[in-house]
Each structure stands twice: as structure tokens, then as C-alpha cells.
Amino acid sequence: MAQAKYVQRGETIDFINNTSADIVAGEVISLSNRIGVAATAIPVGTKGAINVMGVYDLPALTTEAFTIGQTVYFKDGKVQATETDATPAGWIIEPKSQAGTIARVKID
Known part of the structure; x- marks a missing residue:
């Protein structure tokens, strides 16, 4: 039987900014089949939090x-x-x- 491992609640997810521009807090981010909202500023190449509920x-x-x-x-x-x-x-x-x-x- 497959086992699941709890990772996080899921209101936010980690997001690596692989774009060519810094992301500002509150910016809407396309996540292919849904959107998220940047919880904090995320400079290019770094990881930050994206709100996916709310x-x-x-x-x-x-x-x-x-x-x-x-x-x-x-x-x-x-x-x-x-x-x-x-x-x-x-x-x-x-x-x-x-x-x-x-x-x-x-x-x-």
C-alpha cells in the first residue's frame, strides 16, 4: 500500500522564481492551471512563498x-x-x- 508523507498545510507553496524579473509581494502568478499570489517579494533565482488559497x-x-x-x-x-x-x-x-x-x- 502506498504511504503519504505530510509536507505542509497547503495555503502557501514554495515557488522558485525562474523568470527574468523580480516578483513583488501581491503579484498574481500563473501556475499553469490556476493562479497564486506572491506572499513576499521573490527575487530572480530565489525561492519564496506563493498563496494558493484565500x-x-x-x-x-x-x-x-x-x-x-x-x-x-x-x-x-x-x-x-x-x-x-x-x-x-x-x-x-x-x-x-x-x-x-x-x-x-x-x-x-
């Missing part, structure tokens, strides 16, 4: 309204309803009017 106010397209429970995506620095070429971001926990600039998103 509720965040994120910039959103001002051409779309969102409803509670709606799945949303992250593309070009904004939350949007369309998944085409976008990274799953989570789901809406507070309605947003079409003109609203911020979406309150539960990431997980």
Missing part, C-alpha cells in the same frame, strides 16, 4: 459583470469570464457590476 481583490475587465459563484479566469493582468487563452483564477464571492474595476475572487 480571497483576493483582483483587477477585472470593466466590460463584464460577475455573479457569486461564477468561475473566472486571469489574462493580461485582469479577471475575466472568458477562458480562452486564460488561466483559471477561482470563483466570484461578491457580485461585480459591469463597470466595476475589482473582482473579489476565491482562489484555491
Whole structure:
């Protein structure tokens, strides 16, 4: 029988910044099929913490309204309803009017 070894709670994960730019605290990071939010600054080539659970106010397209429970995506620095070429971001926990600039998103 396979055995599992507990590693961590999972609200944050270790992330090595293999990009060409420093990551600032609060920056949204694409993790292929989901997003995370940098918990701290992560200089190029170093390891830091990425939050992968929680509720965040994120910039959103001002051409779309969102409803509670709606799945949303992250593309070009904004939350949007369309998944085409976008990274799953989570789901809406507070309605947003079409003109609203911020979406309150539960990431997980």
C-alpha cells in the first residue's frame, strides 16, 4: 500500500522564481492551471512563498459583470469570464457590476 508523507498545510507553496524579473509581494502568478499570489517579494533565482488559497481583490475587465459563484479566469493582468487563452483564477464571492474595476475572487 502506498504511504503519504505530510509536507505542509497547503495555503502557501514554495515557488522558485525562474523568470527574468523580480516578483513583488501581491503579484498574481500563473501556475499553469490556476493562479497564486506572491506572499513576499521573490527575487530572480530565489525561492519564496506563493498563496494558493484565500480571497483576493483582483483587477477585472470593466466590460463584464460577475455573479457569486461564477468561475473566472486571469489574462493580461485582469479577471475575466472568458477562458480562452486564460488561466483559471477561482470563483466570484461578491457580485461585480459591469463597470466595476475589482473582482473579489476565491482562489484555491
